[in-house]
Amino acid sequence: MKGVLLVNLGSPDSPEPKDVKKYLGEFLMDERVIDVPLWARTLLVKGIILNTRPKASAKAYKKIWWEEGSPLIVLSEQLQHKVQEEVEFPVALAMRYGSMTIKKGLQELVDKGVDEVFLIPLYPQFAMATTETITVLAEELRQQHFPNLKIESLPAFYNNPDYISVLAESIKADLKDKDYDHLLFSYHGVPERHIRKSDITKSHCKIDGSCCETPSIAHEFCYRHQCKEVTRLVGEHLELTPDSYSTSFQSRLGFDPWLQPYTDRTIERLGKKGVKKMAIVTPAFVSDCLETLEEIAMEGEEIFHEVGGQEFTTVPCLNTNMSWVKLLAQWINEWSETVVEA
Structure with a gap:
C-alpha cells in the first residue's frame, strides 16, 4: 500500500x-x-x-x-x-x-x-x-x-514548469491591485561553505557571480543557483523588467560568510536609493512561518520605513x-x- x-x-x-x-x-x-x-x-x-x-x-x-x-x-x-x-x-x-x-x-x-x-x-x-x-x-x-x-x-522542484507557474500566478494574483516599484525575492540564507560542500564536482561552485549561470551538474545540489533560477524563471513568467526585481538572502547566523546580498541590507539600500513601494516574496518557503511573518513582514517593513520607504507589501507563501x-x-x-x- x-x-x-x-x-x-x-x-x-x-x-x-x-x-x-x-x-x-x-x-x-x-x-x-x-x-x-x-x-x-x-x-x-x-x-x-x-x-x-x-x-x-x-x-x-x-x-x-x-x-x-x-x-x-x-x-x-x-x-x-x-x-x-x-x-x-x-x-x-x-x-x-x-x-x-x-x-x-x-x-x-x-x-x-x-x-x-x-x-x-x-x-x-x-x-x-x-x-x-x-x-x-x-x-x-x-x-x-x-x-x-x-x-x-x-x-x-525549483525549476519545475508547473511549480513556477503556480508560484508566479500566486504572486501575480496577490499583487494584482497593488502598486510597487521593486519586487524582492528573499530566500533563507546558508553559509557559503554549504554551497561548496554540496558541489559534487568539487570545483564548479566558486560563488563568484558567474558559476550559477554556467551550466554544470553541480546545479542539481546548488542552493544558490536554484534560488537565482526561481527568481529568473518567475521574472520571465511575469514579464518583469530586469531592474524591477532582485534576489537576496535572509536569516544569517554567526560570523562566517553567508550568501549575499543580505535581505535586510538590500531593503535598506533600495529604500535609500529612492524605492518608495516595495513588495517581497519568499520562495524558499511554501508555508508562512517565523522567517516570513516576523523577520520579513515586521522587521523588514520597519527597516524600509526607517530609510524613507512608504509602502511595504509581503506576498504570502503558497500555503493552501x-x-x-x-x-x-x-x-x-x-x-x-x-x-x-x-
Whole structure:
C-alpha cells in the first residue's frame, strides 16, 4: 500500500522560552545546519546560543503565534488535509525538528498498512540544512525501525514548469491591485561553505557571480543557483523588467560568510536609493512561518520605513493555494503510476 509523508521544518510546541530552547537545541545541533565538529558545535550551541537566543526568539514567536498554534504547523496541517482530499493514499505530516517527528509520521503510515512512502520535503530548493537532512534522517529511521518500508523522495522542484507557474500566478494574483516599484525575492540564507560542500564536482561552485549561470551538474545540489533560477524563471513568467526585481538572502547566523546580498541590507539600500513601494516574496518557503511573518513582514517593513520607504507589501507563501494543492496531488499521482508500472 502506498502513502505520502509531507515534511516541513518544524516549530516549538509553544512560544515560551523553555520550548523555544528545546527546539533550537535540536535544530542547531544538527550537523547539517551547523556543520562544524561536534565539540565545536556543542560549545557554540549549548555554551553560547542556548544561553542567549531563546528569550529573543520566544519574543519573536509570540508576535506571530496564532490562537490555533504555530502558523507553520497550522498551515502545514491545512495543506495536508487539502492534499488528502485530492488523493486516495494516506497522507501524513511530519516536521524535521520538534515533537511532530518524522518517525511518528512514518509510524502513522505503517499503522495504516503503508509499505511504500513518497517522501515530500516541502522545500523547492535543495540544501544541506533542509532537503538533505530530511532524506538522510528518513533513511536512518527506515533502516533502524522500518526495514520493510520503501521510501522514495521528491527531488528539488525549483525549476519545475508547473511549480513556477503556480508560484508566479500566486504572486501575480496577490499583487494584482497593488502598486510597487521593486519586487524582492528573499530566500533563507546558508553559509557559503554549504554551497561548496554540496558541489559534487568539487570545483564548479566558486560563488563568484558567474558559476550559477554556467551550466554544470553541480546545479542539481546548488542552493544558490536554484534560488537565482526561481527568481529568473518567475521574472520571465511575469514579464518583469530586469531592474524591477532582485534576489537576496535572509536569516544569517554567526560570523562566517553567508550568501549575499543580505535581505535586510538590500531593503535598506533600495529604500535609500529612492524605492518608495516595495513588495517581497519568499520562495524558499511554501508555508508562512517565523522567517516570513516576523523577520520579513515586521522587521523588514520597519527597516524600509526607517530609510524613507512608504509602502511595504509581503506576498504570502503558497500555503493552501488550491493550485499548489492540486500540483502536489498531481506529483503524488504521477509517482504512484510510475511505481505501479515498475
